[in-house]
Amino acid sequence: MGAEGIGARVARKEDKRFITGKGRYTDDMVVPGMKHAMFVRSPHAHAKINGIDKSAALAMPGVIDVLDGKQLTEDQIGSLICGWMIHSKDGSPMNMGNWRPLAEDAVRYVGDAVAIVVADTKAQAREAAEAVSVDYEELPAVTDSMAALADGAPQIHPNAPGNQIYDWEIGDSGEVDAALASAAHVTELNVVNNRLIPNAMEPRAALGHYNAAEDHYTCWTTSQNPHVARLVMSAFYNVAPENKLRVIAPDVGGGFGSKIYIYPEEIVCLWASKRTNVPVKWVADRTESFLSDAHGRDHVSNIKLAFDSDNRITAMKVDTVANLGAYMSLFSSSVPTYLYATLLSGQYNIANIHANIRTAYTNTAPVDAYRGAGRPEASFLVERAMETAARELGVNPAELRRKNFITEFPHQTPVIMTYDGGDYGASLDAAMKAADYDGFAARKAQSAASGKLRGIGMACYIEACGIAPSQAVGSLGAGVGLWESAEVRVNAVGTIEVLTGSHSHGQGHETTFAQLVAERLGVGIDTVNIVHGDTDKVQMGMGTYGSRSGAVGMSAISVALDRVQAKAKKIAAHLLEADEADIVIEGGELKVAGTDKTLPWFQMALAAYTAHNLPEGMEPGLKESAFFDPSNFSFPAGCHICEVEVDPDTGVTEITQFVAADDFGTIINPMIVDGQVHGGVTQGIGQALLEGCVYDPGSGQLLTASYMDYTMPRADDLPSFTVETTKTESPSNPLGLKGCGEAGAIGSPPAVINAITDAIGNNDLAMPATPQTVWSAMKA
Amino acid sequence: MANISMTVNGSEVSGDAEDRTLLVEFLRNDLGLTGTHVGCDTSQCGACVVHVDGEAVKSCTMLAAQAAGSEITTIEGLAGGGDLHPVQKAFHENHGLQCGFCTPGMIMAATDMVRRHGASLDEATVRTELEGNICRCTGYHNIVKSILAAASEMGGAQQAAE
Amino acid sequence: MYKTNYHRASSVEEATSLMAGADDGKLLAGGQTLIPTMKQRLAAPSDVVDLRHIADLKGISVAGNQVTIGAGTTHADVANSAEVRSVCPALADLASHIGDPHVRNMGTIGGSIANNDPAADYPAAMVALNATVHTNSRQIGAADFFTGLFETALNDGEIITAVTFDAPEKAAYQKFPNPASRYAMAGVFVAKGGGGVSVGVTGAGSDGVYRASDMEAALNTNFSSDALDGTSVDPADMLSDLHGSAEYRANLVKVMARRAVAAAS
Numbered sequence A: 001m002g003a004e005g006i007g008a009r010v011a012r013k014e015d016k017r018f019i020t021g022k023g024r025y026t027d028d029m030v031v032p033g034m035k036h037a038m039f040v041r042s043p044h045a046h047a048k049i050n051g052i053d054k055s056a057a058l059a060m061p062g063v064i065d066v067l068d069g070k071q072l073t074e075d076q077i078g079s080l081i082c083g084w085m086i087h088s089k090d091g092s093p094m095n096m097g098n099w100r101p102l103a104e105d106a107v108r109y110v111g112d113a114v115a116i117v118v119a120d121t122k123a124q125a126r127e128a129a130e131a132v133s134v135d136y137e138e139l140p141a142v143t144d145s146m147a148a149l150a151d152g153a154p155q156i157h158p159n160a161p162g163n164q165i166y167d168w169e170i171g172d173s174g175e176v177d178a179a180l181a182s183a184a185h186v187t188e189l190n191v192v193n194n195r196l197i198p199n200a201m202e203p204r205a206a207l208g209h210y211n212a213a214e215d216h217y218t219c220w221t222t223s224q225n226p227h228v229a230r231l232v233m234s235a236f237y238n239v240a241p242e243n244k245l246r247v248i249a250p251d252v253g254g255g256f257g258s259k260i261y262i263y264p265e266e267i268v269c270l271w272a273s274k275r276t277n278v279p280v281k282w283v284a285d286r287t288e289s290f291l292s293d294a295h296g297r298d299h300v301s302n303i304k305l306a307f308d309s310d311n312r313i314t315a316m317k318v319d320t321v322a323n324l325g326a327y328m329s330l331f332s333s334s335v336p337t338y339l340y341a342t343l344l345s346g347q348y349n350i351a352n353i354h355a356n357i358r359t360a361y362t363n364t365a366p367v368d369a370y371r372g373a374g375r376p377e378a379s380f381l382v383e384r385a386m387e388t389a390a391r392e393l394g395v396n397p398a399e400l401r402r403k404n405f406i407t408e409f410p411h412q413t414p415v416i417m418t419y420d421g422g423d424y425g426a427s428l429d430a431a432m433k434a435a436d437y438d439g440f441a442a443r444k445a446q447s448a449a450s451g452k453l454r455g456i457g458m459a460c461y462i463e464a465c466g467i468a469p470s471q472a473v474g475s476l477g478a479g480v481g482l483w484e485s486a487e488v489r490v491n492a493v494g495t496i497e498v499l500t501g502s503h504s505h506g507q508g509h510e511t512t513f514a515q516l517v518a519e520r521l522g523v524g525i526d527t528v529n530i531v532h533g534d535t536d537k538v539q540m541g542m543g544t545y546g547s548r549s550g551a552v553g554m555s556a557i558s559v560a561l562d563r564v565q566a567k568a569k570k571i572a573a574h575l576l577e578a579d580e581a582d583i584v585i586e587g588g589e590l591k592v593a594g595t596d597k598t599l600p601w602f603q604m605a606l607a608a609y610t611a612h613n614l615p616e617g618m619e620p621g622l623k624e625s626a627f628f629d630p631s632n633f634s635f636p637a638g639c640h641i642c643e644v645e646v647d648p649d650t651g652v653t654e655i656t657q658f659v660a661a662d663d664f665g666t667i668i669n670p671m672i673v674d675g676q677v678h679g680g681v682t683q684g685i686g687q688a689l690l691e692g693c694v695y696d697p698g699s700g701q702l703l704t705a706s707y708m709d710y711t712m713p714r715a716d717d718l719p720s721f722t723v724e725t726t727k728t729e730s731p732s733n734p735l736g737l738k739g740c741g742e743a744g745a746i747g748s749p750p751a752v753i754n755a756i757t758d759a760i761g762n763n764d765l766a767m768p769a770t771p772q773t774v775w776s777a778m779k780a
Numbered sequence B: 001m002a003n004i005s006m007t008v009n010g011s012e013v014s015g016d017a018e019d020r021t022l023l024v025e026f027l028r029n030d031l032g033l034t035g036t037h038v039g040c041d042t043s044q045c046g047a048c049v050v051h052v053d054g055e056a057v058k059s060c061t062m063l064a065a066q067a068a069g070s071e072i073t074t075i076e077g078l079a080g081g082g083d084l085h086p087v088q089k090a091f092h093e094n095h096g097l098q099c100g101f102c103t104p105g106m107i108m109a110a111t112d113m114v115r116r117h118g119a120s121l122d123e124a125t126v127r128t129e130l131e132g133n134i135c136r137c138t139g140y141h142n143i144v145k146s147i148l149a150a151a152s153e154m155g156g157a158q159q160a161a162e
Numbered sequence C: 001m002y003k004t005n006y007h008r009a010s011s012v013e014e015a016t017s018l019m020a021g022a023d024d025g026k027l028l029a030g031g032q033t034l035i036p037t038m039k040q041r042l043a044a045p046s047d048v049v050d051l052r053h054i055a056d057l058k059g060i061s062v063a064g065n066q067v068t069i070g071a072g073t074t075h076a077d078v079a080n081s082a083e084v085r086s087v088c089p090a091l092a093d094l095a096s097h098i099g100d101p102h103v104r105n106m107g108t109i110g111g112s113i114a115n116n117d118p119a120a121d122y123p124a125a126m127v128a129l130n131a132t133v134h135t136n137s138r139q140i141g142a143a144d145f146f147t148g149l150f151e152t153a154l155n156d157g158e159i160i161t162a163v164t165f166d167a168p169e170k171a172a173y174q175k176f177p178n179p180a181s182r183y184a185m186a187g188v189f190v191a192k193g194g195g196g197v198s199v200g201v202t203g204a205g206s207d208g209v210y211r212a213s214d215m216e217a218a219l220n221t222n223f224s225s226d227a228l229d230g231t232s233v234d235p236a237d238m239l240s241d242l243h244g245s246a247e248y249r250a251n252l253v254k255v256m257a258r259r260a261v262a263a264a265s
Helices: A015-019 A069-074 A122-131 A145-149 A173-181 A226-235 A264-276 A286-292 A375-393 A397-404 A424-434 A437-449 A470-475 A509-521 A549-576 A601-610 A670-690 A743-760 A771-779 B023-030 B086-093 B103-120 B123-132 B141-153 C012-020 C034-039 C075-079 C082-087 C089-095 C101-106 C109-115 C122-128 C213-221 C225-230 C246-263
Strands: A035-041 A047-053 A063-068 A113-119 A133-138 A164-171 A185-193 A205-211 A216-221 A245-248 A280-283 A299-307 A313-323 A352-360 A453-462 A484-490 A496-500 A528-531 A583-586 A589-592 A598-600 A623-628 A637-646 A653-663 A722-726 B002-008 B011-017 B049-052 B055-058 B071-073 C005-008 C025-028 C047-050 C060-063 C066-070 C132-135 C139-141 C146-148 C160-166 C170-177 C184-193 C196-202
Touching: A015 B086, A015 B103, A035 A122, A035 A264, A035 A286, A047 A113, A063 A069, A063 A122, A063 A264, A069 A264, A113 A122, A113 A264, A113 A280, A145 A313, A145 A352, A164 A173, A173 A299, A173 A313, A173 A352, A185 A375, A205 A264, A216 A226, A216 A264, A226 A245, A226 A264, A264 A280, A299 A375, A313 A375, A375 A397, A375 A453, A375 A743, A397 A424, A397 A453, A424 A437, A424 A453, A424 A637, A424 A653, A424 A722, A437 A453, A437 A637, A453 A743, A484 A549, A496 A509, A496 A549, A509 A528, A509 A549, A549 A583, A549 A589, A549 A598, A549 A601, A549 A623, A589 A601, A598 A601, A637 A743, A653 A670, A653 A743, A670 A722, A670 A743, A670 B141, A743 A771, A771 C246, B011 B023, B023 B049, B049 B103, B055 B103, B055 C101, B086 B103, B086 B141, B103 B123, B103 B141, B103 C101, B123 B141, B123 C101, C012 C025, C012 C047, C025 C034, C060 C082, C066 C082, C075 C089, C075 C101, C075 C109, C082 C089, C089 C122, C089 C170, C089 C184, C109 C122, C109 C160, C122 C146, C122 C170, C122 C184, C122 C196, C170 C246, C184 C246, C196 C213, C196 C246, C213 C225, C225 C246
Parallel strands: A035 A280, A216 A245, A313 A352, A496 A528, A653 A722, B002 B071, C005 C047, C025 C047
Antiparallel strands: A035 A113, A047 A133, A063 A113, A164 A352, A185 A299, A205 A216, A205 A280, A299 A313, A453 A637, A484 A496, A484 A623, A583 A589, A589 A598, A637 A653, B002 B011, B049 B055, B049 B071, C060 C066, C066 C160, C132 C139, C132 C160, C170 C184, C184 C196
């Protein structure tokens, strides 16, 4: 490892602009002639639209136009799609309801967009939006998934009878039922995985600019994957052909999944720009974000875990109902199926697993992937069940887990996945040591002496990152391939540009990707520039989500670097009159191994571009690209331990320590990886203790629509964390990377709830375990 | 509509703005100082924190007219013409930011915190005093570490976060 | 925010006449509640009259036992006041936990009590300290000042100029914050003075701030946490919302009261 290469704790290159206020986010963009938009949104959870009267709004000062769904349809703008086809167990395709970018006939959740107002100022647009008179005929609404699937529930989409989207299964139910029947012990648990609202600190925004003179569109947007946005807006929404549409995602202020999807607003802003012939900017208010960003989680599950007389797991049976909201967002269908049920084996050797998943439409915001996406739900279910089983069986929870760990790889689970490597015992040991697990009893006694209840809980999680390979995911219903692209351009003076289809929204790609180049080409990271987030600069990409930018995005760069290195070595060998196989690249030079013959990197680059003296037949220049498609997912895994102290008078839980021991394979920059763990763990603690999206079941109004009611984790809710890493390299990509972005949010919720239930002696505790909830559970 | 004058980052500025214009809107839209951000509607997230006459204030909860005649410092002017303020430097060195959106408000809040507490700043105080600043990326761990490091560098903290 | 006209007053008299000249004027103290309310379009005053630059409204003075706090004094100034800390540390402590540091730099005691948010902190102290609210036209005892949720005895355009109270022998404030908003879900201010023990409760009561008379009776007999064991808080009198049921708030009131008694100094 060099000072700036793989494994170096390098401070981030991108920081300077953010700490000096020079970051450039979508809301910071100003285009000459730019006007401001507000959306007219439904105040009702479910209603028929009998008419829209725009006359008063159109007459208001500064208003340029008010556009509605009828006009959108006239212009043949397409409906929003879900990009992953799931078939029910009876073979029928999922029931996808029609999602118009602007609702025309009916609204299906509070916040559903009905019209857009474009005006000179945002204040004028807001005032005019209030003056748009929509004639709603209110219909009964349902917000809860179980209620939506019950007989007599309000029908939300005409083509989804009983509001069911699909009824899907995985695994062999016969084998599982037999194992349950003959088990020495069965642990059964009902678990709700609470609905969350992602809350990236930068609200979503879009600036659409149609240039009539060039018949060309530009969209600045808060996106984790601008290329997919362009693809979908061209291929499905008929906004513009790809060659006439440029999508730019400048600095993006967090995403956590919520900025993967293509939402109505960017489509409508682009379309409205053509209609009004002015650039149209929309920036969400926070409450608008609460209402209309895709939410996360919202599962209701039952799990049965069968054990033999030696406490080995023989089977698992899971029944889950997932709430997908009013419309199917871009990846929503895959979250409770292939991203959830395929991880139910956890870290354990389980011969038989069966899971049945039903998904429901409700009159709530669309639900899609949020940090972890399906895997936190699986991990929570499995690890709550394991802890419960240990309590029921009267055995040490760590030893019950250890006894059932998978220890031989590759391991084929009964739910599709082939785990390619790992050492679960190592992370369990590391976490227990860091947490001084053995000293817990003494600490508990100390707490008891001061009237507090102390508890400890653990979770051994697995996740699957970098969904792959494309052919396999295609066969499972995905509408896209999940590779990544990269281009490495060596300039004539030897400096380097890397173009990548990954797109950072806080992960530090400008630094870590440059570290990979530094490692491979022996140059300083300051000579490397990472280019991303612009479809005019980077040809194609699949974006950043699912902890894929390292395992997939950097692997593509690595393959392109292989090609750059190969050509550079050929040039050097030619100029140094040596054998290509003897050339090594290090310290900014190309050297002939075992000799003192060297060629500075920049001279090699210059030679490539002057082309005065290149090997015969070689093309001038030095620029290589690659598309990388991994052979398998990567499987990060680890153990999280949480220790809490509960105040019995108030139900307040204080996290006294939190330890994360994770196996992420190769680590490029430990400082950045630690930061990802801190953030992920905090979002998991948020889910466990603080955050819960609540709709009023009768009216369908969102009750947690601002930070006054939705509890965001704050600094004083949290301890400092202890982060440990163990390492087994992933064999599925050339760098041995596994992905670290989501692990924190996957391992922490069950660890927290296992700790609190240990402290209070009641295993029945809902998330978020707010003080009131814990207090009530103690009294129960 | 009124003409509003104030001193921003050491320079006299003025602009015509409606009386309902918030200070943050005036800074961003009229002065082009887009480092100050808006992350919520309810005065809680703190992405908009600036210094008004030397004290940290939420610029989304103050009319520009209220700030007329005041001296304002925003993230763009914090270093006062130097390269980086010690708090900015500490955030960089300790990875106290990820997406960067809450960062200007965090740094302005942290600077105010260090000014008020100096040598007595400890981890518990930092965490309590960050009540008005929400970050969704970092889990605060490295923000706390950054602030303690800055306090230490500027003459004081007792210990680092870890 | 709806359109409004901003006026900056340099004296109480000027503020009074600006208010008199406004269609539907509102006094703007620190603005930490009014401006968010206006941003949410829940308030639409035709005019706002800024009191922040009236020097007469600011400042803290202690004469013997009597404490005077100007209405325009910020929470930060009360929290950091050596005078307040020396005679009534409980009030400084209360002020140091209102909102967050940035809010405390703007928000004022006068603004807080004039708004009488049922979850605000100062009203609990005012009733427990038997404070007197001074306005530009009269003096009102705290017991008569707070008349209901967001309701006070103030007339339209009447301006609070100061609050005064006699420093108690001992006092403490304990707050249980709402996890999301950090407003009080139950805040109890206990004060022991010449006239006996007073207990002011905020955040919990369905009619806003109130005096817990049975707790006061118990504490007048025996000023200790245990004396509260025999008292009860009726959930029927409590607020109930997403974050705390009436039963939970009733429990919190008692727990905070016990802790306040234990902490009183």
